[in-house]
Amino acid sequence: MCEMQDDTLTGTLSSVDVATKENLENLVKVGEKLLKKPVSRVDLGTGVFTPVDKMTNEEALIKMAKLLSREKHLRDSRSPVGKVATSK
Numbered sequence: 626m627c628e629m630q631d632d633t634l635t636g637t638l639s640s641v642d643v644a645t646k647e648n649l650e651n652l653v654k655v656g657e658k659l660l661k662k663p664v665s666r667v668d669l670g671t672g673v674f675t676p677v678d679k680m681t682n683e684e685a686l687i688k689m690a691k692l693l694s695r696e697k698h699l700r701d702s703r704s705p706v707g708k709v710a711t712s713k
Contacts, residue, residue, distance in 0.1 A: 629682050630667075631659050632674070660686070 637643040638651055660683035663676040678685070 629659055630674075631655060 634655065637645075637648050638655060660681065662682055664678040664680050664682055664685045665674040665676045667673070668675050680688070
């Protein structure tokens with residue numbers, strides 16, 4: 626599973642109830658910065674995020690999307706229910 630978290634959100638950025646244009650634009654900026662960060666996981670002993678790969682979150686998401694796409698194509702090719710109807 627692929628998951629990204631940012632534990633630095635504070636104030637209105639951390640609230641799901643503030644849907645102002647300014648707050649949403651700021652959340653987009655936070656998301657764009659998060660994509661550029663290295664893939665990391667939380668050290669359960671310290672609670673600190675530690676990098677686990679040289680890959681960025683953006684690269685990891687692209688890799689996961691390609692993997693899921695290949696898996697879907699493979700499943701569709703093996704299942705008569707999953708195949709897209711072709712015109713004759």
